[in-house]
Amino acid sequence: MTLLGLVEREPSHGYELKRDYDSYIGLGRSLPFGQVYATLSRLARDGKVVSGEAEPGAGPDRKRYTITDLGKQDVATWLSEAIEPEPHLQTVLFAKVVLSLMLDRSAKGYLEIQRAAHLQRMRELTELKRTGAPVDALLADYGLFHLEADLRWIDLTESRLQALKEMVQR
């Protein structure tokens, strides 16, 4: 859906979409070309985009993609919908704490290691925010708030380890 939104921004080649995605949205995670073209093929099949004729030149794909009215409607709907708030805590972090308690390992030690790792990442993101472009700052803030939420959970969990241990070791 993000790619479809980028096509709405302006008719684009696949490599332009990948470039824009990596620059504005990827937060250091590059979108594979294969995924870009597979998505564009699916969107074309579903009538969300149309592709022009292949243009002369080197490169894997010289087609320019343009969004259709149906595609625009999809983007508008998607942008107006809330995403589902994560309803269940099923992270690796959670699993490690529970397993540590079950196996009588040091959950507290793990939480301290994880806290240090979170703080280190928060320092990196804060530096990115201080020195980067506004879009970097926006993405860094998103990461910082989520890491902060994890840290609060880590602090709270640490204070409840004994009660959790009694429950999972039954």
Next chain:
Amino acid sequence: MSSTNLAPRHESVPLIAGRDIVKSFGETPALRGVSVSIGPGEIVAIMAPSGSGKSTLLHCLAGIFPPDSGQVWFDGRQIDSLDETQRTKLRRTTFGFVFQFGQLVPELTAADNIALPLLLDRTNHREAYRRATSWLQRLGLGALGGHRTGELSGGEAQRVALARALVTRPAVLFADEPTGSLDSLMGEQVMEFLVDLTRQEGTTVVVVTHDARVAAYADRAVMVRDGRTTTPAPAQAVRQ
């Protein structure tokens, strides 16, 4: 710096260090044997939940009160054994302080507040106000020098407090929850200024906070739990 072999060891020579600090208030223990070592120019966050002894640690390191036992070192000199007069002089001449609130004189202007520590230290009037004005400009407050601090927003007042703490060019800035009374945007502005200005000045910073986003501005964090520092985890312990 003294080369005495009694000074606590640090990878680089520490500017300020506490060793096995114990401090109680009546029957209530606040610190149960804390050791911390801070190098020159470092920005270190002391992080802990409320009531975990982090402000007490700051007060001991800054010589505001001596620990019940343990040692505090500054620049190769043991300062916990200094008398109150000597510690007061050290604080006034060598340390700067930023607290959560309540440190400015509301009836005085921003420039007066910043010039005040210089005037108390017998800097001449013209020079004190020249430096105060310079700091106001560095903090983006050039137009507010004549305003009473009671009329300033929380963020502006805290920037004035930062200028007042730094105007004497202290070796160490101690900041206790410096953004605690501010909304997150104002708090970030204050931390930006704090980090930028202390790096420019080469000031060592000890910032006490419960807020991970504030601690993330520091070079490293020292965790205090139940009156003790916890061992920081090595980076290589992190796995994807």
